[in-house]
Amino acid sequence: MSVQERKERERAGRERLIVATARGLAEEQGWDAVTTRRLAERIEYSQPVLYSHFRGKREIIGAVALEGAAEMAAALRAATTAADGPRAGVTALARAYLDFAEANPAVYDAMFRLDGGLPFAQEDTPEPLKDAFAALLESLGRVAGGGVHPGLFTEVFWAALHGLATLTRAGRLPPEDAGRRVELLVDRLAVV
Amino acid sequence: MSVQERKERERAGRERLIVATARGLAEEQGWDAVTTRRLAERIEYSQPVLYSHFRGKREIIGAVALEGAAEMAAALRAATTAADGPRAGVTALARAYLDFAEANPAVYDAMFRLDGGLPFAQEDTPEPLKDAFAALLESLGRVAGGGVHPGLFTEVFWAALHGLATLTRAGRLPPEDAGRRVELLVDRLAVV
DNA sequence: TCGATTGTCTAGCGGTGCTAGGGTCACGTC
DNA sequence: GACGTGACCCTAGCACCGCTAGACAATCGA
DSSP, X not given: OHHHHHHHHHHHHHHHHHHHHHHHHHHHHOGGGOOHHHHHHXXXXXXXXXXXXXXXXXXXXXXXXXXXXXXXXXXXXXXXXXXOSHHHHHHHHHHHHHXXXXXXXXXXXXXXXXXXXXXXXXXXXXXXXXXXXXXXXXHHGGGSOTTSXXXXXXXXXXXXXXXXXXXXXXXXXXXXXXXXXXXXXXXXXXXX | OHHHHHHHHHHHHHHHHHHHHHHHHHHHHOGGGOOHHHHHHHHTSOHHHHHHHOSSHHHHHHHHHHHHHHHHHHHHHHHHHHSOSHHHHHHHHHHHHHHHHHXXXXXXXXXXXXXXOOOOSSXXXXXXXXXXXXXXXHHHGGGSOTTSOHHHHHHHHHHHHHHHHHHHHTTSSOGGGHXXXXXXXXXXXXXX
C-alpha cells in the first residue's frame, strides 16, 4: 500500500506543479502564452502528461481560479478585520479587491474573465468560489441598508468592483483617479 | 479618375462586407468561430484579401467595436430622451445599456472585452468611442450630485453597468434578479 | 523470473493567424 | 485595336495551437 501512497503523493505534487507553473507563466506573459507545449516544457514532462491530470487547458485555468479564489477570500477577510467599523471595513474591502486584481491579473482573469469550466451561482459551485463570495457578503451585508437583500446588494457592489478592475486594466479607464472612484462608490452604495 | 473612384467604392463596399460578416458570424457562433478562413469563405474571397483591408484579426474586431459604439450611443440617447426627468432618464439609460449588451453580446465584447487595438481614454480615441461615453455623460452628469465631478461619476456608473453586463452573461450572477439590481444601482448612485 | 499493468513519450491530426510568390486580368497608352 | 504594365487576387505554405493514438519502457505482483 505504501508504494501506491507514494505514487499518489507524487502525482498530487506534480499536479500542484502544473497549476503553479501555469499560473506563473500566465502572470509573466499572459494566458495566451500558456500553451500546452510551453507548459509541458516548463514542468519537464511531455504534453500528454498534462492530460492525465486535467481534461484540457480549460480545467487548468479552472484550477488556477480555485487557488486564486481561496487567496482572495483570505485577503478580503484580512483587510476587513483590520479596519474598525462597517464603513471603514467596506472601503478596505474594496481596496483589497482592486489591489488583488491588479497584483494578480492572470489569476483574476482565470476567476472572472476566462472560461475555466466552473459552475457559478449554483449549488454545485466549488467551495472556494462560494467562500470568496461569502467573504464579500460578510462585510457588505452590514451596509446593505434596510429593506435590501444582502445578497443582492453584494452582487451589485461586486459587479461595480469587477467593472472598475477590468475596465481599468484594459485601459478603458484612466488609472489616475482609481482612488477617487472607490471613494465615490463606497460613499454612494454603502449605507452606514 | 472615374475608374479609380469606382474601384475605391468597391473596396469600401467590400470592407463593409467584411465587418458586417465578421459581426454576424461572431453573434451567431461567438468570436472564437470568427477565423480568417471562415470569414474569407463567407465573403467569397481568399484569406489574403482580408489583410489588404485590415492588419489582422484584431483590427477587424476594432472595426466592429466602432460600429457598435455608434449604435450604442444612438440607443442610449433614444432611451433617455423618451424618459421624463433625470431620474427616469438614468433608469432608462441603465436598462438600455444592459439591453444592448444582452442583445449584441459579440459587439459588446468587441467594444469592451476583446483587444481591438483601439486607444481608450486618450486624446486619439476614435470619435465613436468618445461619443458613446458622451452619451452616458449627458444623462449621468445630471445626477452626479454636488461636488462630484460628472466624468468621474460617469466612469463609476459605467463600470457598475459593465460589471453587471459581463458577470451576468458569464453566468457569474443569476439572471433572475437583473431588474432589481438595476433599481438598486440607480437608487443608490444617482442623486435626484 | 516472467507476465501484466502502469506510466510516459514520440509522432501526428486538424485547426489557427498570417504571408511569400506567382499568375491573371483589366487598365492606360500608343 | 493591340500591347506592355501594373494592380489585384489566389494557391500554397509557415510556425504555431489543443489534443490524442499508439509504441515503448519501467515497475509491480505472482
